[in-house]
Amino acid sequence: MSESLKLIEQLIVKGEDELIVEEMEKAIRAGIEVHDLLTTLNDGMLALSQQYDRREVGLPDLILAADAFKAAAELLKPLLDAKRGTDKALWKMVIGTVQYDIHNLGQDLVRTMMEVEGIECISLGSDVSADTFVKKVIELDANIIGLSALLTATMPQQKNVIDALTEAGIREKVVVMVGGAPVSQAWATKIGADGYAEDAIKAPKVLKQILLSKGWM
C-alpha cells in the first residue's frame, strides 16, 4: 500500500474530514485508481468498526469517521459515475425512523454503513408514516426498506409499515430490516420483518445474508 493510501486510511480512522479531502485530492491527481481509493476508505471504516466492536472507540469516533468517509467518497462520485456510465445501483434502500419517533442517529449510521457497501440509500428522515414508506418504495423502485424505532412506544409502527406493504401488495418485493435500541430478533420475527441487526456495523452483513437466502444475490 502506498504512503498516500496508508495516510487516507488513518485519516478515516481518526475522522479527519478536512485533511482527508486534501489527501484524496492529492491521490486523485497522482493517478491512484478509484478502486484502490474506495477499498482504502472501506478498510478504514472496517478497522474502526472492529475497534468499536472491542469498545476501544465510541460513537463520537464513528460519527467523525462517517463524516470523513462521506467527504472522501463525494470526491470519488464523479469518477465512479464516469466509470459506471448509466448503470443504476443494483440495490436501493429506503430508510427512515417510524412515525412519532424523531431519533435519527441509528438510521444515519445504518445509511452510512450501507453506502459503504455500495447500496444506494434514500433517507426519509424521522417521524415517517407507514403510507409515506410505501409510497416511496413504489416511487423509487426500492428493494430494501429499513425501519428504525428508538422507543418502546413507537416499535409498533414498524409492524404498521409491514402491514401497509402487505396491503399495497409489495411486501414480497422488498427486504424489510428493523432496528433500534428496544428492538430485538424476537420482535423482528414476531412482526414479520426479514432481518434485524443489533447495530449499524452489522446491518450490511445481515442484509447480505438475507439477500443470499432469498436467492436475490
Next chain:
Amino acid sequence: MKKMTSKERFMRALRHQEPDRVPVFLMAMSIGAKEADVSMEEYTTNGEAQARAQLNILRRYKVDLLGGGCGVAYRAEAFGTKTLYYEGNKEPPVIIEPAAKQAEDWGKLKLDMKKPGISAYIQAMKIIRNEVGGEVPIAAEVVQPITFATHVAHLIYVMKLIKKDPALLHKGLSRIVELYNEYINTLIDEIKPDIFVFHCNRASSELLTKDQFSEFGIPYDIKTLEYLTARKVPIWIVNNGGYPYLEMMVENYPVDVVNWWDRGTSPMKLRDMKEKYGHKVCLAGGLNQTAELFDGKPEDVEASAKDAIEQAGRGGGFILSAGYEISTICPPENLAAISPAVEKYGKYPLASSVTAKP
C-alpha cells in the same frame, strides 16, 4: 408479617430490610395515559389528567411507588427546546428544535419552570401526593447531564463536540448542572419526593468509551447528585443496559437503588448484582419490558417475577420492576399478573424454595 403501606414497604426495601412483601414499581407513563383514555397531549400538559392516569396505574396494578411525566421532551422544554405535543393521540411529545445549536447557545441556556410540560408534571405530582402521598412514595426524576445535553442539543452535535471541541461541551455540561441546582430544588420543594430517579440512558459503551464517560459523564453526574444528597433525598439510578458503566456508577455514586435492563443485553443479571452489590444498594428489575410484558402471557410474567425474587429477593433490598418504560402495547392482563405473583412468591419471610441458591 403485618401488612405494610406501600411507603413502609418501599422504605424497608431501600434500607435492605425485609418488608412484608417485595415492592413493585412500573414506569408506566404512556401506557398510564392510554389506560386512563387520556391523549398524550392532555397527559403531558394537564396535571389533573396526568395525576388521574398515574393514580389509575396505582389502583389497577397495585404498584408501590408512583412517578409522572413522560420522556425527556417536556423536561428539555423547560431548558429552552421547542417541543411538539402531538394532538389527540397516544404518542409522547418530541423535541423539534434543540436549545443549543451553536457555541454561544450553551451559555444562554435558561430554566423556565412555567413551561407547559414541566408545570403540568409538578401539578400532577402535587395532586398525587395530596391524594395518596401518606401511604405511597412519590418519585421525581432528573436526567444525567451528558444524557440531557443530547436532548437540549442534537445528539450528533454533542458526540462531535466530544472529539472536536471538548471545552465547549464542558461549558455546556457545566451550564446544565448550574441550572439543575434550581431545577432539582424546585422539584424537591414543590413535589416533596421520597426518591429521585436519575436517568442515565447515555451511560452506555455503545455511545461512549470509558474515558469519554469518565470525562463527560461522571464529574457532572456527581455534581448533580450532590444537590440530592444535600437535601437528603434517596437516589434511584436507571441505566438500561449500559455495561460496564452500571458498575462504575454503583461504585462511585451515592446511589440507593439501581435499576437496569437485567433481562436485556446487560451481562449483569440480578443474581450477579445481588452477590456483588446487594449489601450496598437496593436492586430493581426482573421484568422484561421488551419480552414477556408485551409479548408473553400472564404465566410468563409470573415465572419472571418468581425467578427475579429467587435471584434478588433474599434479605430485602429488592424491588420488582421492568428495566425501563412499559410499552403502550403491553396487554393489561400481563401487568395485572405482577401483583398476584408478588403475593404468591414475594411475601417475607420468603419460602425456602424461593431463597435457595441455585
